[in-house]
Amino acid sequence: MDIFNNHKKLYITASVLFVVLTLFVAIGPALDNQARIQPLPDAVPLSEAARRGKEVFIANGCVACHSQQVRNVEMDRKWGGRPSMAADYATNTRMDVWTNTATLMGTERTGPDLTDIGTRQPSIEWHLVHLYNPRLVVKESIMPAYPFLFAWTQNVKENDVVVSVPTSSNQGQLIATQEALDLVAYLQELKQAKLPEATVVPEFLYPLKEESTVPSGNQIVDSGVDGKNLYMTNCASCHQSNGEGLAGAFPSLINSPIVVGDNLQLYVDIIMNGYDARGEYGVMPAVGTNLDWTANEVTAIINYERTNWGNKAPEVSVEEVQKIMDYINQIKTK
Structure with a gap:
């Protein structure tokens, strides 16, 4: 075939095939999904503080150890009230023009899944202590500490958020930086939206059997x-x-x-x-x-x-x- 002897024809043909396949295999289905999959009625978009916190989450590599996807198996029940579905991620948008890390589903769980952490642990005090030193609240934790998100001060200002941690030092009181507060705001807003009443809730597979005793x-x-x-x-x-x-x-x-x-x-x-x-x-x-x-x-x-x-x-x-x-x-x- 002449095409294999003419590099211009070969490259042009390969480029056209690549563009056509990209349109039909990647771009077309993606646009179709965006058009069909809508956010759940009770889904709440991230606040401005939570959006900044998401950037802190990404910058510190938290997605490497924490997933945001509840699988449809019984062992995942503790991470959320139901298995995750495509509509749960429909509110996610690009971080900016150059960054498309909108969905942080993760690939492994070195730490707990965070899909519904805002429901399981809505306490700002706990999150701040946990970020400063995870071992203070979870002794077996292998999560790294993030003390650089906090500062010690002798003069606490009116709007400072003081973090209560056991300490015997003379450094004063520990306060959270804006980055720490934004990150906690993001974690607090990670909640599973409720499904509409008419929607069939996906079931967890392989349920554990529980027996009750009546004395x-x-x-x-x-x-x-x-x-x-x-x-x-x-x-x-x-x-x-x-x-x-x-x-x-x-x-x-x-x-x-x-x-x-x-x-x-x-x-x-x-x-x-x-x-x-x-x-x-x-x-x-x-x-x-x-x-x-x-x-x-x-x-x-x-x-x-x-x-x-x-x-x-x-x-x-x-x-x-x-x-x-x-x-x-x-x-x-x-």
Whole structure:
């Protein structure tokens, strides 16, 4: 064939084939996806602070260890309320003209998935302590520390955000820089949007089977939920795996009057709706409400905390917790 003996014809033909294939294989499907896949109705675009925080996230290589995709397998349930879908990423846009790192899905999980971290851990205090030194809140963490996102000062200004960390130095108080605050704003806004009511929610594959036991009296104490696993996944990051908390930041649960006391309504209310009554500690988020916990999960958490780390309070039943949750919900709707 003459085309193989004429380099001009060869290069022109190859270029035309490349452009045609690119149009039909890459550009065409991409444009079609953009036209068909729309953001979910409850999806909220990133704020300006969160957008700046996303740039900090990228600049520090966080995507190398953290994914943002919940797979449709049961082991991923703890990262989000449902498997991720294309519509979850429809609000992402180019960072700028030259940068198209809009979707940070990641390729591995050296650290936890961050798809729904804003729901699991909305506390700004926790995120700031964790960024300054991850080992302060997660002793086994291999995440690098980011002390350069903070500064020590002897003169705290009115708008400075002070970070409570255990320290014996004379450097003054630790404050967060704007970069740290922007990064936390980005993490706090990483939340799974709810699907429309008519939408069929994708299921997690290979579900784990849970069995509940009913003791005499028909009072269900064992809710069939692993309280320790729930605690380690959702509570230990602040209160620590040993229940000791973190001095100056998160309270201890050991012999806590709330944990071992008789005011079960206050206990359930704190789990479901959060707590902000002690100025020396960070605000506790509404963990139970954010994660749509039922009485089974709340009971499992309470019984685990009341019977560990030296706590010897009696366990509570699912029925008791359910009655309190119903009462709290009635008050909130009035």
